[in-house]
Every structure is written in C-alpha cells, then in structure tokens.
Amino acid sequence: MVAKSPTVQNDTGSPIGATPVWNAAGMTVATAAPAVSTSPYASGDVIGAKMTFAGMARDVGGSGLVQMASISAKSTQTFAAELWLFHTDPAASTFTDNAAFTLAADDFDKVAAVVPITDWYAANGRSYAQAAQLAMPYKLADSSTAMFGVLVARATPTLGSTSDIKVAVKGLLD
Structure with a gap:
C-alpha cells in the first residue's frame, strides 16, 4: 500500500502549490487628493493641507499596519518628501x-508614523x-476609523497644476 501525502492548504483553503488566490480581506487603500500650489515649494513646506485617510480600521479605535504609501503626480516629479501620519486628528496644528x-x-503624541x-x-x-514594505503599526483614536496625514517637502518641487497629486x-x- 502506498502512503498518501497530506494536502497542505493556505489560509484561503487552496492547496499550496495551486494557483494562489489572494484574499483581499483586511487590506485597505485610502486616498486623498489635496489642492496644491503651482508656486515652488521650499524644503520643509507642507504640500497641500491636512489629509484624511478614511477606512483605516474596521471599527472605531481599530489598528493595523501601514504597508505602503505612494504619491501619484500628473507631472514629472523627483522630490523627496515625508508623509506624517497621525492616529488622532492633529487639531491643535x-x-x-x-x-x-x-x-x-x-x-506630537498623535504621530503614528x-x-x-x-x-x-x-x-x-x-x-x-x-x-513599500513598511509594516508600521498603528492604533487609531477611540472615536475614529480614519488616519490623518500631512505631506512635507524635503526638496524644492514645483507642481504642474493645483490637482497634480x-x-x-x-x-x-x-
């Protein structure tokens, strides 16, 4: 009698080695399109204004990991920037x-990443x-499922239009 190997399955129930099925449950993508200036920015300037990234938790006060952040521009850009993320609305600023x-x-204590x-x-x-590949943990305010962000120039970009990014x-x- 020939022994049969056990079937090992991944978290979607598909046998390992089969065509993978990506289970998107638990992933979220939140976007913001701030109005920006077409005048040159100095290093250290805010690009746009405070942004709200809705749906960053399943329930109010939820948590997760920031996996990736990106900027799409309608013009050719190469500037360095920082995206400051807040777990609670930075209302004093x-x-x-x-x-x-x-x-x-x-x-300052509201900075998540x-x-x-x-x-x-x-x-x-x-x-x-x-x-990408950030794995930055966060826990949101007890009253919100949103994260807040501010984009800060670390170079001197000039954007192509007021809706560039x-x-x-x-x-x-x-």
Missing part, C-alpha cells in the same frame, strides 16, 4: 499649503513615488 510644517506640541518617500518612477510625463496609504487591518 494648522497645516497650510506651501508654508513651513509646524507641529504643535499638543499634537513618518514615511520617507524618495523613489520616483516616470512615464509619459507623469510620475509615481512609493515607500494624489496620496495613497495602504494598510493591513487587524
């Missing part, structure tokens, strides 16, 4: 487009930047 990034002392974004890819006059945050929800 005012973030003004094309003005210096200033974080109020009352909001700071994502450096430096790698850009261009095609047909448009560009895309990303920071879209920022995305991809998360894995608990």
Whole structure:
C-alpha cells in the first residue's frame, strides 16, 4: 500500500502549490487628493493641507499596519518628501499649503508614523513615488476609523497644476 501525502492548504483553503488566490480581506487603500500650489515649494513646506485617510480600521479605535504609501503626480516629479501620519486628528496644528510644517506640541503624541518617500518612477510625463514594505503599526483614536496625514517637502518641487497629486496609504487591518 502506498502512503498518501497530506494536502497542505493556505489560509484561503487552496492547496499550496495551486494557483494562489489572494484574499483581499483586511487590506485597505485610502486616498486623498489635496489642492496644491503651482508656486515652488521650499524644503520643509507642507504640500497641500491636512489629509484624511478614511477606512483605516474596521471599527472605531481599530489598528493595523501601514504597508505602503505612494504619491501619484500628473507631472514629472523627483522630490523627496515625508508623509506624517497621525492616529488622532492633529487639531491643535494648522497645516497650510506651501508654508513651513509646524507641529504643535499638543499634537506630537498623535504621530503614528513618518514615511520617507524618495523613489520616483516616470512615464509619459507623469510620475509615481512609493515607500513599500513598511509594516508600521498603528492604533487609531477611540472615536475614529480614519488616519490623518500631512505631506512635507524635503526638496524644492514645483507642481504642474493645483490637482497634480494624489496620496495613497495602504494598510493591513487587524
């Protein structure tokens, strides 16, 4: 009698080695398209304004991991930036487009992560930047499923139009 090998399955119930089925449950992509200036930015300036990334938790006060952050631009860009992410609305701070990034002392403890974004890819006059494989844990405020963000220039970009960029945050929800 020939012994039969056990069938090992992945978390979707498919046998390992079979065509994989990606189970998207628990993944989220939240986007924001801030109005921006076409005047040159200085390093340290806010690009746009405070952004809200809705749906970053299944329930209020939820948690997860920021897996990736990206910037899509309708023009060719190569600037370095930081995406400051907050688990609670940084309401004590005012973030003004094309003005210096200033974080109020009352909001400093609300920082969930700071994502450096430096790698850009261009095609047909448009560009895309990303920071991937982040695995940055967060826990949101007890009253929200949203995360908040502020994009800060770390170079001197000039954007092509007032609707030039879209920022995305991809998360894995608990």
